[in-house]
Amino acid sequence: xxxxxxxxxxxxxxxxxxxxxxxxxxxxxxxxxxxxxxxxxxxxxxxxxxxxxxxxxxxxxxxxxxxxxxxxxxxxxxxxxxxxxxxxxxxxxxxxxxxxxxxxxxxxxxxxxxxxxxxxxxxxxxxxxxxxxxxxxxxxxxxxxxxxxxxxxxxxxxxxxxxxxxxxxxxxxxxxxxxxxxxxxxxxxxxxxxxxxxxxxxxxxxxxxxxxxxxxxxxxxxxxxxxxxxxxxxxxxxxxxxxxxxxxxxxxxxxxxxxxxxxxxxxxxxxxxxxxxxxxxxxxxxxxxxxxxxxxxxxxxxxxxxxxxxxxxxxx
Numbered sequence: 001x002x003x004x005x006x007x008x009x010x011x012x013x014x015x016x017x018x019x020x021x022x023x024x025x026x027x028x029x030x031x032x033x034x035x036x037x038x039x040x041x042x043x044x045x046x047x048x049x050x051x052x053x054x055x056x057x058x059x060x061x062x063x064x065x066x067x068x069x070x071x072x073x074x075x076x077x078x079x080x081x082x083x084x085x086x087x088x089x090x091x092x093x094x095x096x097x098x099x100x101x102x103x104x105x106x107x108x109x110x111x112x113x114x115x116x117x118x119x120x121x122x123x124x125x126x127x128x129x130x131x132x133x134x135x136x137x138x139x140x141x142x143x144x145x146x147x148x149x150x151x152x153x154x155x156x157x158x159x160x161x162x163x164x165x166x167x168x169x170x171x172x173x174x175x176x177x178x179x180x181x182x183x184x185x186x187x188x189x190x191x192x193x194x195x196x197x198x199x200x201x202x203x204x205x206x207x208x209x210x211x212x213x214x215x216x217x218x219x220x221x222x223x224x225x226x227x228x229x230x231x232x233x234x235x236x237x238x239x240x241x242x243x244x245x246x247x248x249x250x251x252x253x254x255x256x257x258x259x260x261x262x263x264x265x266x267x268x269x270x271x272x273x274x275x276x277x278x279x280x281x282x283x284x285x286x287x288x289x290x291x292x293x294x295x296x297x298x299x300x301x302x303x304x305x306x307x308x309x310x311x312x313x314x315x316x
Contacts, residue, residue, distance in 0.1 A: 027060060
């Protein structure tokens, strides 16, 4: 027994399963299947906790804790989600002539915990059921989802103006069809991000799609700033605010928020069980959105004034 460890007598079992996938494109469908299996596992007596771990774009793990070996047997025999997910996952697995199918699973019994962990549980300073991460993550999810939803709605209401905004960036081959297609794709991705951040099983997809958009937007803005061009941002459809360093900072803040949500993913997918905490999360999200909007508008007005006060030769 190592120093600091405390031996325990427990029937708790840890199950670890490794999936080696043929393609990175199989990672997201595998995660969605994992979420479906977890829903079925929660109906099985003896299920304690689970996690989805990513080693690389082609390798992932599922980790689950069970109160006993009997609970695992009940789950394997009665869960339709588990059987269906297994049938869908098998074609995605990599096959090697020497090692076979890229799938293995192992089980361990819980034998010890550290003194630090046991003391934290004893004093109540650490709780696996704490609603704080859930409430904070939900407020952040709703705030970011609202931002992307508002952006998509404004673009839908003024589609031609948004296509013109895309054209002004001068990053695409000339042609109305190409620019319109990219504009529609942006609106679709923003919608996916907003919806994904609201639905618990799609939070990971929403975060990844949102990060992809922020990278694309940042690259487009920075490229035009380096060319010395001050064109309308088009961030919210027909927004006339010229791009500036403030635009990049705003995108960076959104990316940071999405990064925090990814870090909180083990807790941040669901909703608080308590109605009061749910209401608090919604109110915090509204406050964050209003504050962000006010700061953004203040910065935008400053950018407009600065652009109009600049010498004629300083604008393109």
